Amino acid sequence: MKGFVSSRLHPVVNLLLLLVLMFAAACVAGFLFSVIGYLVYGVKLSEIGNVAQNPAAHPHGWEVVMLSQGLLLFGAFGCSALALVALMGYSWEEYFMPRRPVSWVWVAAAALLILGSIPAMSGIIEWNAKVHFPEFLHGFEQWARAKENQAQGLTTFLTRFNTTTRFLVGLLVIAVVPAISEELLFRGVIQRNLVQWFGSRHAGVWLAAFIFSAIHQQFFGFVPRFVLGLILGYLYEWSGNILVPMVAHFTQNAFQLLLLYLQQREWTASTFDPDSTDSLPWPWMLASLLFTAYLLYFLHQRWRAELVAPPTEMHVISSHGVAVAAADAEPTVRHTLGSKGVVVESAPPGPDAPTPQH
Template sequence: MKGFISPSLHPFKSLLLFTLFVMAGMFIGNFLAMLLVKAIWGYGITETANMLARPKDYPESRSALVLFQGVVHLAGFTISSLMFLRVYAHRPADYLSPRSSVPFHLLLGSAVLLLVIMPAASWLVHWNANVDFPAFMEGFERWAREKEDTLRELTLELTKITTIPQLVLGLLVFAILPAVGEELVFRGVIQQELQRWWRNPHLAIWVSAIIFGLIHMQFYGVVPRIMLGVLFGYLYWWSGNILVPIIGHFINNGFMVLMMYLAQRQAVTMDVDSTEPAGVMLSVISLVITAALLYSLYRNFRQQPISPQPEPRF
């Protein structure tokens, strides 16, 4: 079954095929999640839909919603991507990671980068959260704000983490699964196929990052998310190994989950949900260190030996 699709398939057609795999994964994931929620908690389709739309009205349903999110994400992103690569790529591991290994210090540097960039990035978060749309987009602005508030309410309910078991589950569902699944989809497949099609890695990185930002449907945080996707995209291109953006993505999400847990235990005063920018001095230091780390990672990744690249697929 492995690699039975013709190697001459044009990247545009492969992306259409991949979209079908993801849609099928989402459908199957929703179906399986509904069955599990019904079997374990007894919630039907209507009740589950209501819980997703108004989670505050169902405070006892948090575990069911977390399971639902995890199953849908696992099937819709991770499993669908792996199944697509199984039938599309003759060597999925080489397809995803032309450089089969990355030195530990570069993996560590990529992880640290996602932490030190946060104060500088907070200014972009603040600007996007307070952006004003022109008058002719009033209808869109109202819809976007309502969508943002709904997703924010759902996120806050799902991330009420006060115990160690809840923290472990939160790291799995909100850090590990998104890091693996979303990087397989947006960097591993979409960015790669766009690059093979257009022969322009920069354009492929930016377009896949824009899709990554828009698909989350949170327009008052879309610009920071796009820039995060751009960062993951360049780390992937420079390193040639899918593990690098996966680790970066995990550090970004995992730090947020951990801070939410510590804040709810009153161990820290940091509000990770705040859209207020960091102090100017801290942001400047963050920007300088970020620039230095990016340059260092770029230089060091480029000095690593390159494995033979797979042949173009069209």
């Protein structure tokens, strides 16, 4: 399918176009939020800022902020990524899932990797929360800690799940929407274009993880979020399917929300503090580190094996779309994942090769 813009644009141009689309999508999402907020909750446009600053003072503050968070995140991140791909003439499946279908092993291992890394991550969280900047950055440190406290206060307010309905809404807005929208944007578009730009998987993954962590503007949680971004980035590079980091991202957020909900319903030990930045005992962290390293090694080896193993079916991408050919058929055009993203390899058709069906 031919797009409105060329699919051969330089990655830098693609990223600049993405910024434009993000701004436009954020404007549309903001307009929808203002309309829905007024019609459903009676919040006028002039009152939105006050509600956002002090949602506890408004009778529908929780609902309004949740609506704002969900619409803006899905619009500015998810919809802008999807729009860019559509403008270039790709199908979403073709662009975000160059290797498909993905084995259930990747999905299960991604979720297990996130859960298994939690004790090890607790040590990084504690270190980053207590870090101090040099004296000449003292003013910046004070500003950063104030931003951190403000964000923590809003998070604490939004995660007061006094009903099951609130928990389910929180699960949707804080776990499902970020897992979809942020992975489409950071891994699906930004990381892919950075890999193509620098010609290196590692450069693309590390830069995308840095941007992913920096955009949250929580500097005393920057390092653990950066490490999470690295894990999500390599999961996407190795699996070749955006669903894998989406599952991992959802598992990360949903598990934290579930612990909060259980603690608030007093279904866990009274000594449990979900907001604590203290690390877990070192034997747990060591075991977690070894388990995480093993899973990453296992997935890396599986990726290498899948690169050389003959697939059970091969996706042939032509100018008219995507067709599926049998594994013993030689396609005229084949897309594989190389160090610079998706690389086209041409191969002469065999005498009995079927014609792709579009």
